[in-house]
Amino acid sequence: MKKRKSLRFPWKEIFIYLSLALSVVPFYIILNNSFRTTELFISNPFSLTNSLSFHNYVYAFERMNYLNAIFNSFLITLFSVTLIVLTASSAAYFLLRFKWRINKIIFAVLVSAMIVPFQAIMIPLVSIYGSLNALNNKWILIFMYMGFGQPFAIFLCHGFIKNIPLELEEAALIDGCNHVQSFYNIVLPNLKPILITLLILDVLWIWNDYLLPSMILLSPMQRTLPLSTYSFFSTYSVDFTPLMASLVMTILPVLVLFVLGQKQIVKGVVQGAIK
Amino acid sequence: MSNMKLHKKMGLFLVFAGPALFAFISVLLLPLIQGVVFTFTDWNLVSDKFSFIGLQNYQTVFRDREFIAQFLLTIKYVLYSSVLSNLAAFTLAYLLTSGMRGQNLLRGAFFLPNLIGGIVLGYIWKFIFSNVLTQLGKSLGIEVLSTSFLTHPQRAIWAMIIVTVWQYAGYLMMIYIAGFVAIPQETQEAADLDGAHGLSRLLRITIPLMVPSFVICLFISISRGFMTYDLNLTLTNGGPFGSTQLAAMHVYQKAFLAKQYGIGQAEAIVLFIVVALISVTQVMLTKKLEVEA
Numbered sequence: 001m002k003k004r005k006s007l008r009f010p011w012k013e014i015f016i017y018l019s020l021a022l023s024v025v026p027f028y029i030i031l032n033n034s035f036r037t038t039e040l041f042i043s044n045p046f047s048l049t050n051s052l053s054f055h056n057y058v059y060a061f062e063r064m065n066y067l068n069a070i071f072n073s074f075l076i077t078l079f080s081v082t083l084i085v086l087t088a089s090s091a092a093y094f095l096l097r098f099k100w101r102i103n104k105i106i107f108a109v110l111v112s113a114m115i116v117p118f119q120a121i122m123i124p125l126v127s128i129y130g131s132l133n134a135l136n137n138k139w140i141l142i143f144m145y146m147g148f149g150q151p152f153a154i155f156l157c158h159g160f161i162k163n164i165p166l167e168l169e170e171a172a173l174i175d176g177c178n179h180v181q182s183f184y185n186i187v188l189p190n191l192k193p194i195l196i197t198l199l200i201l202d203v204l205w206i207w208n209d210y211l212l213p214s215m216i217l218l219s220p221m222q223r224t225l226p227l228s229t230y231s232f233f234s235t236y237s238v239d240f241t242p243l244m245a246s247l248v249m250t251i252l253p254v255l256v257l258f259v260l261g262q263k264q265i266v267k268g269v270v271q272g273a274i275k
Numbered sequence: 276m277s278n279m280k281l282h283k284k285m286g287l288f289l290v291f292a293g294p295a296l297f298a299f300i301s302v303l304l305l306p307l308i309q310g311v312v313f314t315f316t317d318w319n320l321v322s323d324k325f326s327f328i329g330l331q332n333y334q335t336v337f338r339d340r341e342f343i344a345q346f347l348l349t350i351k352y353v354l355y356s357s358v359l360s361n362l363a364a365f366t367l368a369y370l371l372t373s374g375m376r377g378q379n380l381l382r383g384a385f386f387l388p389n390l391i392g393g394i395v396l397g398y399i400w401k402f403i404f405s406n407v408l409t410q411l412g413k414s415l416g417i418e419v420l421s422t423s424f425l426t427h428p429q430r431a432i433w434a435m436i437i438v439t440v441w442q443y444a445g446y447l448m449m450i451y452i453a454g455f456v457a458i459p460q461e462t463q464e465a466a467d468l469d470g471a472h473g474l475s476r477l478l479r480i481t482i483p484l485m486v487p488s489f490v491i492c493l494f495i496s497i498s499r500g501f502m503t504y505d506l507n508l509t510l511t512n513g514g515p516f517g518s519t520q521l522a523a524m525h526v527y528q529k530a531f532l533a534k535q536y537g538i539g540q541a542e543a544i545v546l547f548i549v550v551a552l553i554s555v556t557q558v559m560l561t562k563k564l565e566v567e568a
Binding site for chain 1: 284287288292294296299302303304306309363366367371375382383384385386387388390392395398399400403406411444449450452453491495498504509523527530536539540543546547550554
C-alpha cells in the first residue's frame with residue numbers, strides 16, 4: 001500500500017500548487033512592482049525589483065492622506081461594530097425572553113429584512129438624510145451601520161440565546177439581580193463565541209465597504225480607506241506603481257489581522273454563512 | 276416574567292431593544308417603505324410635490340431595452356461565476372481535506388482574497404489584465420492575451436467572471452471543508468469496507484451527504500452575484516461601451532447620474548424581488564433537505 005502511494009503521479013499536488021500560483025501571483029506582482037518605477041513595470045512586469053525603494057510608498061502615503069483615512073476607517077469600524085454587538089445582543093435577549101406576541105412579529109420583520117439588497121434602500125436613504133442635512137458626518141454613518149447590522153446580528157444572537165438554559169438567569173433573578181444585571185453578568189458572557197463570529201463578520205464588512213460611505217462621506221477629510229484608494233486612483237491614474245503601493249497599504253491592515261487570528265476569522269466566516 | 280407590570284415591561288423593552296429597533300427602523304425599514312411607495316409616483320428627489328402614477332415607472336423599466344439587456348447579462352455573469360466558483364471550491368476542498376502536507380497554510384492562502392474589498396481586488400486585476408497579461412501574450416505570442424480583455428466588449432464580462440471565481444473559490448472552499456469534516460468517520464470507513472474507494476465513494480457517498488453545503492454555497496454565490504457593484508466599478512466601470520454594466524451598477528447610474536430617481540428605484544425593487552425569490556427558494560430547499568437527512 002505504502003509503496004503504491006509514493007509512486008503515484010502527484011496530480012493532486014500539481015493541481016493545488018498551480019491553483020495556489022494563480023491565487024497568489026496577482027498579489028505578488030503588485031507587491032513586487034510597488035517598489036519599481038512605472039517605466040520598468042510596463043517594459044517587464046515580471047522582473048524582480050532590485051531595490052527596496054519606498055519612494056512610491058511615500059508618494060502614495062501623502063497623496064491618499066493615508067493616516068487620516070486609516071484613522072477614519074478605524075473609528076467608524078470600532079464604533080459601529082461595538083454598537084451593533086451591544087444593541088443586537090440585548091435586543092435578541094428581550095425578543096426571546098419576554099413573551100409578548102409582538103416580539104414574534106418584530107423578529108419576523110428583522111429576519112425578512114436580511115434579504116433586502118442595499119440598492120433597494122440607497123436612493124430614499126440619501127434623500128431622507130440629505131434633506132435632514134445629515135450627510136458628510138461620520139456619526140450618521142456609524143448610526144446607519146448600526147441599523148443595517150441589526151437583522152443579521154439579532155438573528156445570529158437569537159439562535160444562540162435559545163440554547164442558553166433559562167435556569168441560570170432565573171437563579172440570578174432570585175438572588176436579587178435585576179434584568180439588566182442578569183443580562184450583563186449571565187447572558188452576555190455566555191454569548192462570547194457567537195459575538196466573536198459577529199465581530200469578525202462585521203469588521204470585514206464595514207472595513208471594506210465602499211458604496212454606503214461613498215454616498216454619506218463627501219468631504220476628502222472624512223474619507224475611509226476604500227474611499228481614499230478610489231479617489232487616489234481616479235486622480236493619479238497615469239503613474240501605475242505608486243497606485244500599487246497604495247493597494248499594498250490598503251491590504252496591509254486586514255492582512256495583519258488575518259495573520260493574528262486566522263483560525264477565528266475562518267471559523268467566524270464559515271459559521272456566519274452556515275447559520 | 277409574565278406577571279410584571281406593563282410600564283416596567285415597557286421600560287425594559289426600551290432599554291434592551293429600543294436602540295437596536297430605533298436604528299433599524301430609521302435607516303432600513305422607513306427608507307424601504309418610502310422607496311416602495313415612491314416607485315408608484317413621479318417623485319424626483321428635489322421637489323416635495325409628487326403624484327401617484329400607478330405602474331408607469333415599472334412599465335418604463337420593462338420597456339427599457341438597455342435595462343433588460345443588462346439584467347440578462349447579470350444573469351449570465353451570475354450563472355457562470357456561481358457554477359465555476361463552486362466547482363473550483365469543491366475541488367480545492369476535496370483535495371485539502373485529504374491530508375496534504377501544509378494543508379492549513381494552503382487553505383489560508385486560497386481564502387485570502389475574501390478579506391479584501393471589491394474595490395481593491397478590481398484595481399489589482401485591472402493591472403493584471405491590461406498590463407501583465409498583455410505583456411505575457413506579446414512575449415509568448417499568444418494572440419488571445421496580447422490585447423486586454425478589458426477593452427474587448429465580448430471578453431470583458433469574462434474578466435469579471437474570472438475575478439469573481441478567483442475570489443469566491445477560497446471562501447466557498449471553507450464552507451465545503453466544513454461539510455467534508457462533518458461527514459462521520461464511521462460512514463467513510465463503512466464505505467471503505469464495502470469496497471467504495473476513490474471516485475465511486477466521492478460520487479455515491481460524499482457528494483450526496485454534502486447536498487446541504489452545495490445548497491448554501493450555490494445560494495451565497497448567486498445572491499451575491501446579483502448585487503455585485505464594487506468589483507464592477509473598479510475593474511471595468513461598466514465598459515467598454517457599457518458591455519459589462521451589471522444590474523446593481525445600472526441602478527446607481529440611473530438614479531444618481533441620469534437623475535431618474537423613480538425609475539432607478541423601480542429597478543432596485545425589481546432586483547430586490549429577484550434576490551428575495553432566490554432566498555426564499557433557498558430557505559425552502561434547506562428545510563426540505565433537513566427533513567430528509
